[in-house]
Amino acid sequence: MNIGIIGTGTIGRFHAEAIRAMDGGTLHSVYSRRSESAADYGVKCISDLEKFLADPELDMVTIATPSGAHFDPALAALAAGKHVICEKPLEITTDRIDLLIAAATASGKTLAAILNRRFNPAMDVFKAACDSGRFGKITSASCYVKWFRDQAYYDSAAWRGTRELDGGGALMNQGIHTIDALVHLAGPVRSVQANTACLAHERIEVEDMAVAILEFESGARGVIEGSTCSWSKSGHPARVQICGTDGSVFLADESFEVWDFKNEMPIDTMITNCLMRGSQTALGANDPKAIQFHQHQRNFEEVVRAIHDGREPSTSANEARKSVALIEAIYQSAAADGAKVFLQNRGAAISESP
Template sequence: MIHFAIVGCGHIAAKHIDAIERTEGARLIALCDPDPAKLAAWSGAGSVSLYADFTTLLVQEPQVDAVCICAPSGLHVPLALEAIRAGKHVVLEKPVTLDLAEAKLLRQALDQSGLKATVVHPNRYRPAIRELKAALEQQRFGKLSHINVTVRWNRSDEYYNQAAWRGTREMDGGVLLNQAIHGLDLLQWLFGPVEEVKSLVATRLKPIEAEDVAIAALRLESGALGVIEAATTVYGHNLEETISVFGEDGYAVIGGKTANWIKHWVCASMSQEETEALTRKVEADPFGIPGHQCIIADFVQAIEDGRDPEITLEDGIRAVKLALDMTGGSSDELAGSLG
């Protein structure tokens, strides 16, 4: 049995709690948040202990094996380092960090400890994305010419006003590190490393320090070109999250308000009947098993088997680095040290 604690009891913590409860071999035993109101919401959570101070939790709950870091983004690495020093494995919500220098410290601490870390990029487990990954591994679309990642969403002033840290550079980051970070992870997981980035970012409409709109042109190491568009400035509501790929033998577009549906799938090696069957399969269960549950289940198994988790710390750092490359927040020296 792997015993979990969660630090940070905002809305995302509920997904971690549900994932732990649904995972065989996992048990939640402690929650931590300095906000009494957030802790009070879980006061009836059975045998789960509640703490206002993380250091106190680590001292008084020695049986904790792993900690889910669900605090504001700027606190992810300090809290993870404290957990690692206490001998705990860590599950980090996205983004891993807002600062690549912190990421280097985290990697060093993890390497020295022999403990494990995973990063929450649940979109990898969406059925449509899994089908796209399999098709790419089979080279169904042939040599790729270009790809596109688009996040056209709305975040209202009320959203940013929920907490003072939202939209700040120090604690939250902008549209790239917050909303589009999953797309940046998927881009590199699906299509490989990025070799060159040229970008423009701006804060146009939202009352935040960081960017609310960003665009970039990419060259992948494979030679394929790419485009990223990310915004929280779309009027009224979320419009779309889309991943598109175009190759010599076909193309695919995974989209909708969230990238859960096959919008287009044309492949020279697949008949129309095969393509329609694939589309029906995804439409029958477009969300699949919740990604947080998949990540927690894999992490528990990785600890028990002594292997790396499916989503590694390096994966999380890679997505952050691409976001910071687009905003000018990544240095050549750090980029080299992080690989």
């Protein structure tokens, strides 16, 4: 497929690297209102969005604009008959996501998201352990993203730290991939109680610290903690921790700190030999540019395969909606002084008992 990029900032460059490395896709064009910002992409740059989308050779668009500026280009691309892959979050509200899902259905095109942390070997075996029942009854499921962003990070662009274009802070921006992983592994959340604050930054509208208590539909309890004010020299990895009556697994970025089951299996030896944590640098903990493009590459390849197979991709819009709905519920609870907020079947938050 010929793929075009909308947005030529830092994330757009990761998308370009991923597309160049992938099977089944070619970087075809770039849209930017400032052509000089795309001079080093090595493909044609078009500054008129309508003309960019009218290109009959363009099959798919990937969107790498600020979080709150995903809706308009995604809607325009779907209306122009292009498949769409959108950087996280798919959009900053479930209402906007639902409108995009409806537009994709109407156009008959695929709308998918970048959920790149799903695409590593550790996540594959973690998910398999959950799905096969190795944990027995899951009793605890939590995630922690204790990262650091200095004031210069928020001051570097006018949209950073704003409700309109960031949609939120440590959860919606930095923590969303890990929150997606938690729901992907442990299943849907029934209710949340939360507290958020801005403790260490100035001139931003969003949280740099958030804590939420979760009750899952399965009955398990858990915690989400997200921060951009937790300094560490080497950075803390993003963690997902699941415990049950028959096992416990703690994932730190792409490797395990704990892999421990009552009933051992042959695969456990491979995991403890190959996927246990050593001295890896935390991915993106202190520097948002310190990530690799390989998981993005696998994400793109999965979407292209799904389109060719005529199926919904594993990173579909419906999947991407789940983490946004949970974060919306957390923000709603925090705004109501920690009141319990329930989530309905499709993830929309409500503030009274169902």
